[in-house]
Structures are given as structure tokens and as C-alpha cells.
Amino acid sequence: MRLGVLFSGGKDSTLALHKAVEKEEVVCLITVVSENKESYMFHTPNIDVTALQAEALGLPLIKKLTEGKSEEELTDLEEAIAQAVKRFKIEGVVTGAVESVYQAARIQQICNRLDLWCFNPLWKREQKALLEEIVTKGFKAVISGVFAYPLDKRWLGKQIDEDLIKKLVALSKEYGLSPSGEGGEIETTVLDAPLFRKKIEVLDYKVEARGNSGVFRIRQARLTEK
């Protein structure tokens, strides 16, 4: 089955992509770039890096800009998926949804309207296990956004590894954070993963943070040999 992966460049959609290629044929990535930093649907920091990630993966990328108004961004997503049907003849869509019923239901509705299969290979996975799988699989995923107390700029740019998982799990117990950022507490950017033919090297970045909200913004990056 020919599939398109809804791809934000973060750990969940990249892991979903890796699961998808184990079972079916992934023919394109679909990214919606939201101008709204508070978007309910779309992961936002470093979304521009998706073009480099797609190149590293050797997959075509359909990129659609949205203003990020709550229901309009869904229309934009539907248009992007419809474009993937037309250009790449996809028969289904894969998402990295884990817990968000809001996100999952809306993508299911779009797929249903377009008569597409909708697959959520990470759905309801235990969050610590998900983080551990990312590390075990050899992902280089860095924290590119923090949006909740007590996280702050010190976390930005840090790579997810065993030590960081321990810290996130400890915070989840103390403060009720979702350890893998399911509540939007954390966003990540994947710089390398097993399916990447080349890795992403960050040449220039800026940390923009205030209190418990901040982003690790990649200003310049390139692909380098692995």
C-alpha cells in the first residue's frame, strides 16, 4: 500500500515513518507549516528543517502553509493530503499520534472523506517506552521547544538519551508533565535516524526563551555524511 506520512520532523512522526516502512511502501512526506505558534494540530519549531530531513530520507515532501486558525488549518491539511493523493497516488496516511484524541479524530475524519486508510502506529503507546525506543533505534532527536513549568532554556538543544529520559520521567512524576511531551510540553527535532542517508548538522541556531517557554531555532543547517 502506498502511504504518505504526516511529518513534522519531530520524534513521533519520524518514529511513525520508521514503523510504516517496516510494513508498507512510504512514497511521500506531508508537512503543514503553521504560522500560529499555539497550533493545536501541528508541531511548530524548526518546521523548515523538514525539507532537509526529507532530502536526508530521500522522500518527496509536500509542504503546505497555513495561518493556523483552528478549523482552517484542517482544511489546509486536507488539501495537502489531497495533493499527495493526486501526485503520489497514496492510499493511506500515517500519523505519529500517541494520545491526542483531538488530533487523531480530525485526521481520521479527513482520511474518511478522502477514502484513505489512516494508520497510527504509536497510538496509546506508553510514553517512556516510546522515548526509550527512540534512543535504542539510534535517533538523534534534540529538544527544540519547551512550553511548560519547570522546563526552561537549559533543556533546549539537548539530545534525548537515557539520562534525559530519567530526568523527564522524574519531572512527570513530580509535576504531572507528559514525559514525551504529549500535552505539548516539549517539541523535538530529529537530526539523524536509521532511515536518514545523511545526517543534519546544525551550523547556526538561536535559543529564544522566556521563563518556561522557549524554542531552539535552527537558523542554518546542512546534510553531512554519516
Place this chain on the structure above:
Amino acid sequence: MILVVDMNSKKNSFGLSEFVLPIVSIAEELEKCVVKHYLEVNEKDLNGYDKIILSGSALKNTVTLDQTGQFTWIEGCGKPILGICAGMQTAGLVFGAHLEKCREIGMTEVVTMKANLLFSSRFKVYSLHNYAIAPSDEFEVLAKSAKCVQAIKHKQKDIYGVLFHPEVRNKEVVQRFIHAF
């Protein structure tokens, strides 16, 4: 021991991780589970199980609705059964229910119609279906949404069906089924 039946069209499909394993992770907190694809289940193998859960499946996967012949064991096995979404639809069809078009995707309000072991009052559930069933007279309706029948129970047997996906936001429904039998 609980038998969890994978109702997706293919064995080891994406549907296994999305619709079957979340049920297993809830159930295994209470009892051991074995997962079998529906094409691998036959009546002779059922003796080792105390109860059976029929999973849901992807929205576009309606294959079990056309293969009710594979599920005749539901009628005579004598085991408590909980059918979830495609599992409820399929179990209902085995007993002569009629399939009806009814689309609900997302959080849906459900109202309890009859006191039962699994839930009570008014509650919200995650729905993911294009079809509902009008059950045969052998079943009683336990719950409804504004659009369709959301839960049923066989009048004589311990066969339950829920159209919603309890593994998403109502895991207590699965836990109560396991505790009850």
C-alpha cells in the same frame, strides 16, 4: 487467560498496534492475554480461555462484516465475550443484527439505557465507525448516543458489545468486564 482477537484484515498489520495492543496493555494489568488473528481462531482452541475480547479495527477495514461465517463459534462457545466496535458489529451480525450507516468519529456522548456491569449514567467515549447495528431481539440495548446504539448485551449469554473504543478514554469498561468474569 483472556483471548484477544485481532479483527484487522491482515495479521500483524498496523491495526495490531493501534487497536489490539492498547487493549492487551489494559487487560494484562489484571490477567494474562493471548492475541490471535480472527482467521486463526477455531472453536476447539477456545477451552483454554476464560473470556474473549474482539478488538476494533481501522475505519476502512470492514472485512469481518462480510465474513461472519468465521465467527460462528461466538454462538456456542459459552465464554464471556466483549466485542469492541468491529467486534460488536461482527458479533451482532452473527446473531442476525442489521448493519446501518452511522458515522461517528471523535468524542461522543453516550447515555446508559439499562443498568449493567460495565458502565452507568452519561459519559463520553471515543468513537471511530461508519456503521452501527440494529441488534436482533436476542440482545438488549445498554447504551445509545444521539445517532445509534452504542452498547448491547445478549439476553441469555454473557456477550457484550460496545461500539465505542474503551481502550482510548474508558479503560474501566475493559477492566470491569475482566473483573466480572
